[in-house]
Amino acid sequence: AAIREELNTRELLVREAKKEGVDKQADVKNQMDLMGQTVLVRAFVADWMKDHPIPDAQLRTEYDKIKSQIGDKEYKVRHILVEKEDEGKEIIAALQKGDKFEKLADRSKDPGSKANGGDLDWNAPGNFVKPFSDAMVKLPKGKFTPQPVQTQFGWHVIQVDDIREAKVPGFDEVKPQLAQRMQSAQLDAYFKELRTKNGL
Secondary structure, three states: OHHHHHHHHHHHHHHHHHHOOHHHOHHHHHHHHHHHHHHHHHHHHHHHHHHOOOOHHHHHHHHHHHHHHHOOEEEEEEEEEEOOHHHHHHHHHHHHOOOOHHHHHHHOOOHHHHOOOOEEEEEOHHHOOHHHHHHHHHOOOOOEOOOOEEEOOEEEEEEEEEEEEOOOOOHHHHHHHHHHHHHHHHHHHHHHHHHHHOOO
């Protein structure tokens, strides 16, 4: 009853607005046109996406690609970041003499991990830049890099505290998010194609 009453009131107000010529006012007409376009575009995009689903085989290929990038292991790692290679070598020499990594981390220029003894917590190799991850995966548990490792951030001394099997979510678990992401990319490509066809 409440919904019916609201609809009746709305219909009456629309009639009154038209009688007063409110729908002919330029700014109101523009807003009504824009709302109409929004509804039309939303319906068109929803239909297009329904007609262009991402095949399961394509989703599976993308999942396997992401899974291989993540790798099958996670590393609990520490690092000390310095400006120069010589500084890194000094830190490694101190570690070889028995100094604690956590204490030497005071010299790190990475404020995020410095306060925690250089600890970067558990990570997959794919979370780091390649030179860092390449050096990290070669290290046995409890060991540090024998030489400083250079990245675009500076020179790193890296230590692996622990290694465990990676907990990668199953295909069915991530399939909805993966489908949404791939469909968005497909939709963007379609928009680009439309603009190109129309010389925009």
